[in-house]
Amino acid sequence: MTHRILAINPGSTSTKLGLFEDDKLILNETINHPGEDISKIRAAAPAGQTAVAQKEYRLKAVLDFLAEAEVDPSALDAVVGRGGPVRPIPAGTYRVNDALVADLVSDDFIDHASCLGGVLAREVADMHDIPSFIVDPVCVDEYEPVARISGHPELPRKSLNHALNKRAVARRVAAEMGKKYEECRFIVSHLGGGVTVSAHRCGRMVDSSDANGEGPFAPERSGSLRVDDLTRRCFSGKVDLKTMLAELNKRGGMAGELGTSDAREVEKRIDEGDERAKLVYEAMAYQNAKTIAALTVALDGKVDAIILTGGLANSKRFTKMVEEHIGWLAPVKVYPGSREQEALGEGALRVLCGEEKARIYPTGDFE
Structure with a gap:
């Protein structure tokens, strides 16, 4: 059975899309959003919400592109998005649940375009009753206890890096x-x-x-x-x-x-x-x-x-x-360069094929 997976990777003024058949990337596209459009949305958004305020704008752009490319979303097996800076969690592929969406759109965390990845994946997937995932977000934290100690009790060391x-x-x-x-x-x-x-x-x-x-x-x-x-x-x-x-x-x-x-x-x-x-x-x-x-x-x-x-x-x-x-x-x-798009597709594929189990946010437990 061939698995069709859509990967969504939002950047500051672009949204990268990848369509996979198993591990083969068959469509790779970057939607460049006019800077003036993004600036206008950001300017009207509340503080800490400038990225998630772009959800409807970017969702329309994604759906319009899929229609133009004659990609039928109902034929997909999963949608996977880049994960944003939310709570510290172990590495892995996470199913996008309500708790994750709530944190991705919250102003309690860093306001970053990557937060849109999981949100957009969930939106597209829910339209067709298929699973949505994120993979190895920037907040992956697997530090050993000894590595967390900074020397200042109010400022412990944190993990924020290019995990994907x-x-x-x-x-x-x-x-x-x-x-x-x-x-x-x-x-x-x-x-x-x-x-x-x-x-x-x-x-x-x-x-x-x-x-x-x-x-x-x-x-x-x-x-x-x-x-x-x-x-x-x-x-x-x-x-x-x-x-x-x-x-x-x-x-x-x-x-x-x-x-x-x-x-x-x-x-x-x-x-x-x-x-x-x-x-x-x-x-x-x-x-x-x-x-x-x-x-x-x-x-x-x-x-x-x-x-x-x-x-x-x-x-x-x-x-x-x-x-x-x-x-x-x-x-x-x-x-x-970067293998982010391939990493998103591969992470979702491992779960769909049963090679590994999806994790649950925010505990990191396996399903």
């Missing part, structure tokens, strides 16, 4: 090694506008650098900073909360140092003799390698492979610099 793509790429590398993901020990670095590095031990991400405040600086994010200097800046009277958060998570890192988050632009400057650009770029690779090395502690120093993925992994110059720092520790595997 990381686990998908790790599964691929394990298969190429002739092993199961659950048998391997990997360090995986997702290199995007934000960078997260995680330790994968026998199928679980047991420690990681957090996307919003830990680890190496990235094209748009500042990463770890001196706490005393950061605190003084916050209380200097020069910045308010919104400005400070933007400095850290949107205009930080390479963008703050060089005025651009585009690695191609930075490499062009380096080729033209810009020594400052060269230094900052090298520092970003150095910090990434340093974080990778630190996380080997979570694997007791036994690492089967170091995996570099994400958009910045398309830069051979950057991945080479990282490998030069860390290649002595374990083989370095480079898988540029």
Whole structure:
């Protein structure tokens, strides 16, 4: 029996759709939403609700596209969406239940376009009485207890990282090694506008650098900073909360140092003799390698492979610099870009085929 699965992956101004027949991607489309449409909806939405306010707009766009592409939703076996930042949960494929929808649309959590993935999947699936799922959302948290302690009782460490793509790429590398993901020990670095590095031990991400405040600086994010200097800046009277958060998570890192988050632009400057650009770029690779090395502690120093993925992994110059720092520790595997769409389809397929059970939100228990 062939399983037909629709995957929905919302971004800030786009919605990616993938139609699968079992593990074969037969239709891959990106619906680009006009920036002025998104801005208008966001401006009219209550604080903390700017993403979920786009539900009806994006749902219509999805249904219109399926009609134009002559895809019959009633012939689908499941719909799967990208999961948003909700409660900390173990990795896996979750059935979209009422509790999950309530949290995805709540203003108690981060207001992010990914919250729409599960909501849209549920809407489309309920129209045809088929299951809806999310897979490995950014809030996957499998930290060991020792990894949660930060040194400040009011500020425990949190897990917020690129779980969907990381686990998908790790599964691929394990298969190429002739092993199961659950048998391997990997360090995986997702290199995007934000960078997260995680330790994968026998199928679980047991420690990681957090996307919003830990680890190496990235094209748009500042990463770890001196706490005393950061605190003084916050209380200097020069910045308010919104400005400070933007400095850290949107205009930080390479963008703050060089005025651009585009690695191609930075490499062009380096080729033209810009020594400052060269230094900052090298520092970003150095910090990434340093974080990778630190996380080997979570694997007791036994690492089967170091995996570099994400958009910045398309830069051979950057991945080479990282490998030069860390290649002595374990083989370095480079898988540029993202496998999010494939990961969504594969996660749903494993449940439909009975290879694994769906989890229940928010407990993480298996059905």
